[in-house]
Amino acid sequence: MPLGRWASVAHPEIDAVELDDVLHALADPTRRTIVRMLLAEGDRACGTFGLPVAASTLSHHFRALRKAGILRQYDEGRQRMNTLRLDELDARFPGLVSTVLDAAK
């Protein structure tokens, strides 16, 4: 868990997270790659994913994942960090994230 404060952006309570929003958020290969990297390697700053998409597009993807309750963002110095909400998601939608990631293999 991060030591810094949550970024000044909205994070939905897990009970308010809708399945439809999670499915839409995971219905994109770049967003699934972000989730997979966070799952495999832990918290990570937005600028360090090395994905072949424009910064504005990447920003859109992080926002979609955050609004769907899939990740939290917090500020650490000048970096915006991302952390997966896997335990919360697994409690609310058992096995969903891993099943979707496996399906994409």
Add this chain to the structure above:
Amino acid sequence: MPLGRWASVAHPEIDAVELDDVLHALADPTRRTIVRMLLAEGDRACGTFGLPVAASTLSHHFRALRKAGILRQYDEGRQRMNTLRLDELDARFPGLVSTVLDAAK
């Protein structure tokens, strides 16, 4: 399996079905209800689902499910029937449909 012919509409080969399309198609409560009813009760004509949505909306939902490879449609007399492609989907995306349906409970 149906005895009638497939309806004269496009059905993607299962290998051409994209995960993104399946997730988008399942990201809707009415479409999940259609899938759940087909799963529980077998093949069924479009007009017999008794869902509280307009016929045009329902038609849109069946089309979305068909294009995503989730169901097949065939004509039987004057009725358009629907059949779930569960075995094919489970071979391609193991456990995905049941995990999503369970998550919606």
